[in-house]
Amino acid sequence: MPNRDTGRSLLRSLNSGAVLRTVIEHGPISRAGIARHTNLTNVTVGAIASEMLEQDLISETGQTDSTAGRPGRLLELNAGAYVAVGAKLSDRQLTCELTDLRANVLAEATMALEHPTPEDFITALGQLVGELLATTSTGRDRLLGIGVGLPGVIDRETGTARYSPFLRWAEVPVADLAEAALGLPIFIENDVNTLALTERWFGRGHGVQDFLLVTLGQGIGMGIVLSGELHSGASGGVGEFGHMVVSDSTQECECGNIGCLEAIASEGSLLRQSAILTEASGASPAVGMDDLYRFAATDPDHKILLMTAGESIGRGIANVINVLSPELVLVRGLGNFESSPLATGIDQAVQAHTFPGLAGSTELIFEKLDDGPWARGAASLVLSELFMSPVAVANFRDPLRSRSR
Ligand SMILES: [Zn+2]
Secondary structure (H helix, E strand, C coil): CCCHHHHHHHHHHHHHHHHHHHHHHHCCECHHHHHHHHCCCHHHHHHHHHHHHHCCCEEEEEEECCCCCCCCEEEEECCCCCEEEEEEECCCEEEEEEECCCCCEEEEEEEECCCCCHHHHHHHHHHHHHHHHHHCCCCHHHEEEEEEEECCEEECCCCEEEEECCCCEEEECHHHHHHHHHCCCEEEEEHHHHHHHHHHHHCCCCCCCCEEEEEECCCEEEEEEECCEECCCCCCCCCCHHHCECCCCCCECCCCCECEHHHHHCHHHHHHHHHHHHHHHCCCCCCCHHHHHHHHHHCHHHHHHHHHHHHHHHHHHHHHHHHHCCCEEEEEECCCHHHCHHHHHHHHHHHHHCCCCCCCCCEEEEEECCCHHHHHHHHHHHHHHHHHCCCCHHHHCCCCCCCCC
């Protein structure tokens, strides 16, 4: 049972979060406008706004709100006041980006890292963060923290990489190790989830309450945003969409199960299936998804391969739509995915298998998936921590702050 002081500070934190999110989503906006959106009193909004102005988190614009009673100056996010670093680690390289509070990328640095140990990763991270601050002449006191996107089952609450087959890491307390080494707040999350956070705050998911982000590549993942918040599940293992069993194929998955979506429709699986087709015809094998799309334009077997994989993915998506009824499903794939038979197969299966009563209420969008957004997504992890609970930026930047663990 929280004591009264804890209760008060929790309430203040919730109110501040609501005010900051309203400024981000509806700004420039007057204090009266914020009060209307949040159902907080004018006095509460005024006090929180003063505090945030002092912290430089928001600023007043020259405009005034003439639509409601007494005109007041409008408030907007002061995007340049602080920065965040986003780091994306794959089994081959570490990419770090420095962003402002709107996740605009200010600088990028990369380093090759072959199958890094956690120690390799943390050393490289410290080096790249130092480079980014130096090249942009940014003081360390303006850095809110570092967000890290990792493949696999990641427990954001405890900051632990529970199971990452790509990295061959298990039960690694990444956030604690990195905080101890770098003296900065570290937040970790599954990499697909960090992309979903960017969409939620700054992309297609802006203003959308419930949406799904599906990523198709080396792995197949899903980020789930419900009521405006990333759904993390009990153990951080949410969104293992690639291991949804969709097929009675006997193809074994890397996870050890049979019939997983990833075993039949990941980039690696499609390239292997294509190699069997090209070997029979004597053609040179495909090395990436764009090769497969090109082959499919003239070869009916390749077209069937991609359409069938798309149908399996689409059936999986339809099942999730039937359970969650999201407003939007954003599907991102490699190369010229939007116009490929893979996308057509997904579209047809989603239309065919979505419950009739829900059909038409979910928008389906196909987009290209490239390397750029991943590190930016990880920076959004830091920003979303701030947006959810901005009380005292100073507290937030204290590496000894209490994370709920
Ligand atoms: Zn699997």
